[in-house]
Amino acid sequence: MREGWQERFAETPDVLIGRGQERTLVPVRDFVIGGDEFVIMAGPCSVETEDQLIAVARHVRRAGARILRGGAFKPRTSPYAFHGLGLEGLKLLAKAREETGLAVVTEVMSECDVSLVAEYADILQIGSRSMENYSLLEAAARSGRPILLKRGMVATIGDLLRSAQLILDNGNPNVILCERGIRTFETAMRNTFDAAGIALLKQVVHLPVIADPSHAAGHRDLVPALARIGVAAGADGLIVEVHPDPDKAWSDGEQSLDFAEFDAMIADLAPWIALRNQSCGLQFGPGPRLLEAVG
Ligand code: PEP
Numbered sequence: 001m002r003e004g005w006q007e008r009f010a011e012t013p014d015v016l017i018g019r020g021q022e023r024t025l026v027p028v029r030d031f032v033i034g035g036d037e038f039v040i041m042a043g044p045c046s047v048e049t050e051d052q053l054i055a056v057a058r059h060v061r062r063a064g065a066r067i068l069r070g071g072a073f074k075p076r077t078s079p080y081a082f083h084g085l086g087l088e089g090l091k092l093l094a095k096a097r098e099e100t101g102l103a104v105v106t107e108v109m110s111e112c113d114v115s116l117v118a119e120y121a122d123i124l125q126i127g128s129r130s131m132e133n134y135s136l137l138e139a140a141a142r143s144g145r146p147i148l149l150k151r152g153m154v155a156t157i158g159d160l161l162r163s164a165q166l167i168l169d170n171g172n173p174n175v176i177l178c179e180r181g182i183r184t185f186e187t188a189m190r191n192t193f194d195a196a197g198i199a200l201l202k203q204v205v206h207l208p209v210i211a212d213p214s215h216a217a218g219h220r221d222l223v224p225a226l227a228r229i230g231v232a233a234g235a236d237g238l239i240v241e242v243h244p245d246p247d248k249a250w251s252d253g254e255q256s257l258d259f260a261e262f263d264a265m266i267a268d269l270a271p272w273i274a275l276r277n278q279s280c281g282l283q284f285g286p287g288p289r290l291l292e293a294v295g
């Protein structure tokens with residue numbers, strides 16, 4: 001490993017840890033992402049009905065989540081699949097926030113929808129399929145909302161960092177990176193969870209990194225294990241799909257946890273999160289080699 005990461009990612013200098021660089025703390029309502037607290041984002045893949053959303057929001061908040069996820073604009077591979085409730089979904093998310101105090105993260109798919117989604121969301125999610133939609137990234141950046149930037153399913157770490165750099169270049173420092181699995185030759189899982197990518201990101205960038213075990217796994221039985229791996233790799237938080245009745249979900253039911261499964265996962269993670277909070281190995285900062293490269 002003679003080449004320094006600094007040289008490898010030379011095109012994206014502002015996302016890299018430099019000498020004396022503080023980690024980026026992304027402010028969301030009354031807390032921050034990227035600080036000492038491990039932040040859980042949870043909720044359904046899609047906003048479906050008021051009852052569904054409020055039930056999930058109440059449940060995940062009781063279990064310790066800080067942020068409610070839920071798609072109102074859904075990018076779907078099939079043109080015949082459910083594409084989201086749109087504005088009605090955004091209104092339901094705002095209602096759930098009011099009832100529970102949870103912050104809201106939701107995807108924006110089109111440049112034209114940025115100002116509408118930014119009115120309702122605390123964090124704008126840029127989906128995997130949109131990571132290289134540069135006009136969307138610029139518009140989302142200029143909204144001033146924090147951005148959850150999901151890694152494209154065929155994007156390298158360098159590609160992800162280039163998109164993050166573009167958001168910073170457009171005046172928005174509040175970028176949260178998200179590893180959600182990438183496509184490889186392996187087809188047993190929906191995607192291949194790049195745990196090493198999380199560990200690398202935490203060594204070279206000052207932005208928070210979130211793990212999405214749901215889209216990486218594609219199957220609910222694997223989600224708790226991938227969540228644990230995400231914590232161990234140094235992630236600053238998780239985004240997880242939860243549904244009151246996953247088999248009836250309008251999207252991504254196979255990978256959604258029901259309430260009991262979510263509770264079990266959170267209980268299972270507690271000692272790992274406690275370890276993370278104590279571990280020197282996971283503390284922010286470049287490895288010695290990067291320090292050398294920075295000079
Ligand atoms: C989602 O979060 O439901 C989603 C569509 O994720 P991704 O963009 O990672 O596929």
Ligand code: MN
Pocket residue numbers: 045046215241251252
């Ligand atoms: Mn989904």
